[in-house]
Amino acid sequence: MDDAPASRIEVRELTLAYGGDIVLDALNLPIPSGRITVLAGPNGCGKSTLLRAIRRLHAPRSGHVLLDAEDITTLNGKALGRRIGLLAQSPSAPQDMTVEELVRLGRYPHQAMLQPWSPRDDAAVAAAMAGTGVEALRRRPIGSLSGGQLQRAWIAMVLAQETEVICLDEPVNHLDMAHQLDCLELVARLNREEGRTIVLVLHDLNLAARYADQLVFVHRGKVHRRGAPEELMTSEGIAEVFEVDAAILTDPVHQRPFCIPHRRV
Numbered sequence: 001m002d003d004a005p006a007s008r009i010e011v012r013e014l015t016l017a018y019g020g021d022i023v024l025d026a027l028n029l030p031i032p033s034g035r036i037t038v039l040a041g042p043n044g045c046g047k048s049t050l051l052r053a054i055r056r057l058h059a060p061r062s063g064h065v066l067l068d069a070e071d072i073t074t075l076n077g078k079a080l081g082r083r084i085g086l087l088a089q090s091p092s093a094p095q096d097m098t099v100e101e102l103v104r105l106g107r108y109p110h111q112a113m114l115q116p117w118s119p120r121d122d123a124a125v126a127a128a129m130a131g132t133g134v135e136a137l138r139r140r141p142i143g144s145l146s147g148g149q150l151q152r153a154w155i156a157m158v159l160a161q162e163t164e165v166i167c168l169d170e171p172v173n174h175l176d177m178a179h180q181l182d183c184l185e186l187v188a189r190l191n192r193e194e195g196r197t198i199v200l201v202l203h204d205l206n207l208a209a210r211y212a213d214q215l216v217f218v219h220r221g222k223v224h225r226r227g228a229p230e231e232l233m234t235s236e237g238i239a240e241v242f243e244v245d246a247a248i249l250t251d252p253v254h255q256r257p258f259c260i261p262h263r264r265v
């Protein structure tokens with residue numbers, strides 16, 4: 001990364017647990033403003049739990065999440081919802097809800113008692129549906145969609161929220177190659193053109209390396225390493241965290257590291 005911008009989100013000494021099982025232990029992580037941060041790590045290392053804690057959906061055992069230097073526990077629910085959007089890993093909604101109804105839910109944090117719906121809400125919903133290519137599906141019940149169509153409808157719901165921070169947990173799950181590109185290019189455009197701060201969980205390290213300004217390897221309850229993809233995507237680093245031998249090449253199109261895993265270590 002070039003000269004570090006201010007942290008939009010600062011995770012400080014955050015310990016997250018389920019009952020007695022500690023998942024993340026006194027974890028520290030600055031998430032720079034206006035940049036794309038990608039979290040990667042083995043199954044079960046706590047990436048989703050961390051994203052949920054950043055969105056205040058998982059109460060920490062100890063430690064803090066600061067948003068623009070303010071502890072997120074001081075914000076009310078709607079104020080936080082206008083600032084941080086999260087697409088969780090397995091979101092659920094009634095199967096008979098239409099795509100458009102789902103996307104409109106994203107506007108909830110913007111609604112006030114005396115002004116339940118506005119032209120601005122319509123515009124945000126339309127833009128989110130156009131950006132994710134779900135306009136033609138708008139009247140379909142979500143229970144009738146394919147996995148990839150449903151994923152795009154959920155992404156639209158989060159985009160309609162128009163938050164300065166967008167967190168997406170495995171957003172390209174279920175998507176074919178074209179829609180993976182559409183999704184990540186859309187997110188990259190929101191980052192580039194509107195300065196949104198993006199936090200993604202991605203399992204595909206090659207996509208992570210292509211889109212991340214800051215790549216974070218989460219391992220054994222800690223941030224194992226963080227930095228530019230070129231710094232993290234080494235054979236040694238990948239063997240330590242993911243327990244595979246991998247050859248590292250340079251992607252000839254994007255000039256980013258490209259990894260070919262070939263054997264478990």
Ligand SMILES: Nc1ncnc2c1ncn2[C@@H]1O[C@H](COP(=O)(O)OP(=O)(O)OP(=O)(O)O)[C@@H](O)[C@H]1O
Pocket residue numbers: 018023041042043044045046047048049050089
């Ligand atoms: N509701 C829960 N109750 C108890 N344990 C949980 C719960 N949710 C997650 N865990 C455990 O917490 C740990 C971290 O889970 P989490 O989903 O955050 O990992 P992850 O890195 O996102 O994994 P994956 O890559 O498989 O999606 C795992 O050991 C998981 O089994």
